[in-house]
Amino acid sequence: MSHEHAQEHEHAEYSELSEMDARVRALETLLTEHGLVDRAALDAVVERYETEVGPHNGAAVIAKAWTDPKYKEWLLSDADAAIASLGYVGRQGEHMVVVENTPERHNMVVCTLCSCYPWPVLGLPPVWYKSPAYRSKAVIDPRGVLSDFGVELPDDTQIKVWDSTAEVRYLVLPMRPEGTEDLTEEELAALVNRNSMIGTGLAGTQQEVS
Amino acid sequence: MNGVHDMGGFHSFGPVVPESDQHVFHAEWEKRALALTLAVGALGLWNIDQMRHEREKLPPSIYLSSSYYKIWTLALENAIVALDLLERTDLTARTADQLIAGFAGQGSYERPTDTRPAYAVGQQVRTRELNPAGHTRLPRYARAHVGTVIAVHGAHVFPDRNAVPLGERPEKTPEWLYTVEFTGRELWGPDGDPQIMVSIDAWEPYLEAAE
Numbered sequence: 001m002s003h004e005h006a007q008e009h010e011h012a013e014y015s016e017l018s019e020m021d022a023r024v025r026a027l028e029t030l031l032t033e034h035g036l037v038d039r040a041a042l043d044a045v046v047e048r049y050e051t052e053v054g055p056h057n058g059a060a061v062i063a064k065a066w067t068d069p070k071y072k073e074w075l076l077s078d079a080d081a082a083i084a085s086l087g088y089v090g091r092q093g094e095h096m097v098v099v100e101n102t103p104e105r106h107n108m109v110v111c112t113l114c115s116c117y118p119w120p121v122l123g124l125p126p127v128w129y130k131s132p133a134y135r136s137k138a139v140i141d142p143r144g145v146l147s148d149f150g151v152e153l154p155d156d157t158q159i160k161v162w163d164s165t166a167e168v169r170y171l172v173l174p175m176r177p178e179g180t181e182d183l184t185e186e187e188l189a190a191l192v193n194r195n196s197m198i199g200t201g202l203a204g205t206q207q208e209v210s
Numbered sequence: 211m212n213g214v215h216d217m218g219g220f221h222s223f224g225p226v227v228p229e230s231d232q233h234v235f236h237a238e239w240e241k242r243a244l245a246l247t248l249a250v251g252a253l254g255l256w257n258i259d260q261m262r263h264e265r266e267k268l269p270p271s272i273y274l275s276s277s278y279y280k281i282w283t284l285a286l287e288n289a290i291v292a293l294d295l296l297e298r299t300d301l302t303a304r305t306a307d308q309l310i311a312g313f314a315g316q317g318s319y320e321r322p323t324d325t326r327p328a329y330a331v332g333q334q335v336r337t338r339e340l341n342p343a344g345h346t347r348l349p350r351y352a353r354a355h356v357g358t359v360i361a362v363h364g365a366h367v368f369p370d371r372n373a374v375p376l377g378e379r380p381e382k383t384p385e386w387l388y389t390v391e392f393t394g395r396e397l398w399g400p401d402g403d404p405q406i407m408v409s410i411d412a413w414e415p416y417l418e419a420a421e
Contacts, residue, residue, distance in 0.1 A: 020280055024239040027287065028246055034296050036253065037303050042245035044306035048313070049244065050234055090314050095363065112218030112349050114262055115278065124234050124244070128226050130278045136220035139351060139408050140398055148226040159406045163218065165347045166387055166411035167258075167319040168363060194231035 054123035057088045058171060059192035061121060062203070063185045065098075066176045076100060079171070083121060093120035093169055097162075100173040101199075105158045108145070108199030109170040110138035118169035122194060129198065139163060149200045172196065174203040211343055212350060214273050215266040219351040219398070243279040247286050252304045252312055255293055257380055259373035263345040264289050292376045321384035323365035327414070328386065333359045334420040335390055337412065345373035348416045352408075355396050356420045360409065361389035368413050385413040 031037040061083055065072040075082040079096035083089075096118060099107040111117065112135045117125040128134050137145050142159045146152070153159070162170045174196040180188060195201030217223070235241050251261065264285035266273070273281060290296065304312070329335055339354040340346065347369045365384035372380045394406035 020243075020277075020283065021237070021239045023287075024242045024246065024283060027283070027290075028242055030296060031246065031250065031290075032303075035303055036295060036301055037246060037249040038305055038309075041249050041304055041306040041309045042242060044310055045245035045248050045313075046241045048310060050241070054234070055231055084316075089316050091317065094316050094318050095320070097361075110218075112351070113216055113347060114265070126229055126231065126233070127236065127278065128228060131226065132217055132220070132223040132274065134226045135217040136223045137226065139218040140221075140394075141403070142406055143403060145226055149228050156405065159403075160391075161406065161408045162389075163349065163352075163408060163410045165349060166363070166366060166369075166413070168387075168389070168411050195228070200226075200228070 049119075049124050053090075053119060055121075055192075055194035055197065056189070057086075057123075058118075058121035058194070058197045059189040060185075061086060061088065061098075061171070062173060062192045062197065063189035065173055066188055067185050072173075075173070083171075088120040090120045092116070093118050095166075095168045096121075096171060097168055098171045098173050099160070099162065101175045103157070103175070105160055106146075106153055106199065107160050107162065107170075107172045108138060108142050109162045109164065109172060110135060111164040112136070112139055113165060116164035116167075116169065118171055121171055122197060126194070145200060149195065151201060172199040177203050211263075211266060211345065212341055213266045214270040216350050218349045240279040243283045243286075247282050248313075249304065249309060250286060250290070250295075252309050253301055255295070255301075256289060256376055257367075257372055259345055259367075259369040260376055260380070261285065261289070262369075263373040264376070266345070289376055319366045320364045321367060321382065323384055323386075325365070325386070327362050327388075329359050329362070329388060329414070329417065329419070331359050331362060335359055335388075335417045336420040337390070337416055338418060340416065342370060344370065346370050348412060349410065351397060352390075352392065352410045352412075355392055357390040357392040357396065357409075359388050360391045363387040363389070363411070366413065368415065370413075370415070385415055387411060387413050388417070390417070 065075050075098050079098040083096050101107055115125050115130040139161050142161050191204040196203045265281050268284055336356050337353050340348055366387040368385040374380050389409050390412045391407055391409040394402040
């Protein structure tokens with residue numbers, strides 16, 4: 001095998017990555033040269049969604065709802081205003097609805113048609129949220145989805161699935177873990193993971209944090 | 211349209227594979243694909259429904275075998291070609307500040323209307339058996355089923371009319387938007403899990419009164 005051939009083989013193994021890398025770079029160069037995009041603006045977008053906007057925002061909302069009954073009431077009746085009061089606004093968060101988990105009813109959110117997701121409070125969706133496996137299964141077998149995530153609920157717990165087919169974005173208010181009465185709002189926020197706010201997981205226990 | 215993007219209820223896609231919430235991107239090009247899509251979108255040449263339709267119009271084999279940001283990139287390329295963007299000289303890139311300011315501002319999809327909602331919370335409705343060739347947000351699994359209205363959201367931009375071909379002027383007359391809840395048994399039949407409920411957000415043209 002010649003040296004060139006070995007290189008080709010190496011490329012083929014990562015064909016999608018290298019193809020996409022080249023394709024996106026070409027697109028960026030073309031659009032920049034034509035004055036349609038500004039590279040600094042692209043960097044700012046990446047920075048925003050890589051570091052500033054993420055599930056830590058949603059966790060702050062949930063922790064506040066757990067500790068402040070008035071805020072929780074506001075959040076459940078007018079999520080737009082209650083979430084905006086903490087500064088989490090922006091695209092894909094224009095029409096928020098918060099749904100509360102109880103021992104009787106567990107909520108799960110999906111977008112079967114694409115990838116609708118509440119960016120201001122959860123950041124960008126994870127790969128599995130956008131995958132055919134999740135989008136197909138969540139509405140017909142949500143208990144099976146929970147099982148894929150290692151979560152088993154009692155058979156008589158009702159599972160309510162919210163398919164985000166319009167611009168309404170849903171955030172699950174998970175149940176507050178037991179034994180967390182003495183925790184501060186900040187410590188509680190650390191118990192709230194992304195999956196618990198989509199409904200494919202539960203809020204963590206104190207042990208998981210320490 | 212009845213495309214492969216409309217996945218609710220399909221079998222055989224396999225288990226959901228969880229991942230930690232630390233990974234926003236899985237390759238450098240994904241970051242640029244996202245940013246390019248948002249930056250070009252900020253030029254205001256298309257709306258969210260038109261771009262969704264560009265993605266769902268990709269050939270089924272391409273859609274199903276492409277990663278998510280690849281789907282975005284392919285749709286973006288098609289949109290650039292359709293609008294002849296590279297030939298247009300009347301467009302100026304948004305700066306970083308303008309772009310981020312645009313993201314932070316709330317862009318509501320609710321619109322004023324003189325009409326009254328036809329349905330109220332608690333009312334039974336039947337989803338219509340619609341199979342439009344163009345864009346729609348009524349998923350197939352939820353067509354021709356009886357459910358209950360559990361929320362009325364106001365009049366919102368109607369995607370089926372908003373997603374006109376690129377370059378044409380979208381028709382923005384809003385329609386009342388509802389959340390309609392179905393039992394799992396109504397959607398999936400007697401073998402379905404008796405303890406599941408599923409809701410969709412449905413515009414009034416998707417619905418008719420049920421007995």
